[in-house]
Amino acid sequence: MNSRRASPPPAGKSPAASASPWRARRRDREVKREAVIRAAARAFNRKGYHNTSLDDIAAALEVSKPTVYYYVTNKEHLLFQCFLAGVEPIRAAFREVQDQQAPARERLNAVLRHYGEAVASEFGWCMVRAEDQDLSPAMSRHIKTLKSEIDQGIRRLIRDGVQDGSIEPCDPKMTAFALAGALNWIAHWYREDQSLTGAEIAAVFVTIFEGGLRPRSASQVATRAPLRRRARISR
C-alpha cells in the first residue's frame, strides 16, 4: 500500500513512526511534516480536537512549538491535513481499480477494504468528524468535495456492478450510504489496541456486505451444524 502514497503519511499502524524523526537519520522536511500530522491525529484521537494544543503536539514530538509552526499554519490546518492523509488511500484505491477488468463488485470490494482500513487508522476520527464548525469555509468546502467524490465513486461502482451482473439490483445511493456508514462508524468503536487490525476488520465487513444476513441456498442446509467462522475474531 505504501508504494501508492507519496505525500501524505500512510494510514495504518506503524509503531516506529511515533519516534521523533528529528532524531532519525533521514531528516528531510517531508518526513518531519508527516510526523507532525501523525502526532496531531493521535493527540486529537486521545484528547479531542478542542482539548489539544499545538504545545501538546510539540511535546509529543519533543520539539518546540515554533518548529511545529514551520510545518503547519495552525491547528485547523492540521485537522485538514489529517483528513487529507486519511482519505488519500481511498482515492488511490479508486485510481487503482479504474482500469481493471475485474467485475465491478470486486473493484468495489477493493475500494471498501482500503476505506475500512483508513477509517481504522489513526486518521479515522479526523476523516469522520473534520467537516463541521472547526474548519474554515474553504477547507470545509474542500472536504465536502472530496467526500462527495468518494460517495459518487462508490455509487458508480455499484451501478457498474448491477450492470455487469456482479451486484444484486439495488438503489446505488442508499446502498452507498449503508456501506459508507458502516465503515465510517468504525472510527467510533475501533481502538488501536483492538485484537483485529484495520485490514482484518475491513475484510470482515466486506464479507458481511457481500453475503447479507439471509442464508445462501447452499449454506442454508448446514445452518444448524456447528458454526463455522468467517474470520477469527476475539470478543
Added chain:
Amino acid sequence: MNSRRASPPPAGKSPAASASPWRARRRDREVKREAVIRAAARAFNRKGYHNTSLDDIAAALEVSKPTVYYYVTNKEHLLFQCFLAGVEPIRAAFREVQDQQAPARERLNAVLRHYGEAVASEFGWCMVRAEDQDLSPAMSRHIKTLKSEIDQGIRRLIRDGVQDGSIEPCDPKMTAFALAGALNWIAHWYREDQSLTGAEIAAVFVTIFEGGLRPRSASQVATRAPLRRRARISR
C-alpha cells in the same frame, strides 16, 4: 408505534407537534415536557448543541425561560432526555419481539426498522452524539449502558438467527457493529426534507442487510435485464 411509548415523545415526523402546546387544549405537564424535549432536539439539530441556549428553546415554544426550567434542570439534562426519547422506540422493539416465535432474522429486522426510524427522527443526532464531554459522568455512564444493551440485544438476535438457521453464520459482534454503524450514520446525512421518510429508509436498509451485494442464484440470471427497484427512491 405510539401506543408503545408512554413517557418519552415519539420519534418520527409529526409537524403538528412543533406548535406550542401551551396554546393547546390538553395542557397537562407531560405533553409540555415532551414539547420542550422535542424543541430542544430540533434546536440542537439546527444550530448544534453548543450554539443552542435555553433562550432559543423557550423562544421556539413561545414561553419564558423559567417555564422551560420548570420541566428540565439544564441544557445537559435536555440532551440526555433527547437521547432517552430517541432510544426508547428501539428498546420497546426489543421488548415487543422478545416473546415472538418468528425466526430471529425477522425479529432482528423488526428491531432494525425501529432503529433506523429512530435515527432518522429529530432525536437521531442526539442519540448518535450524546456521549462525549457534554454530559456529566453519571449521564454518560447511563447512556453507555443503554447503548451497550442495544448492542448486546442485536448480537443476541444475530446469534439466535445463526442458531435457528435464519441468518448466515457470521461473527455476531462485527455484524452488529456493521448494521448499527450503517443505521447510526443516517443521522449524518438525513434531513427532514428528504423525499423518503425514516421508515422508508429503514426498510431499504434492512433489504440491503438481508440480501447482500452478491447476487442470489435466482436473480443472477436476470441481472442484465432492466433494473428492478427494491424501493422507489428519488435522487
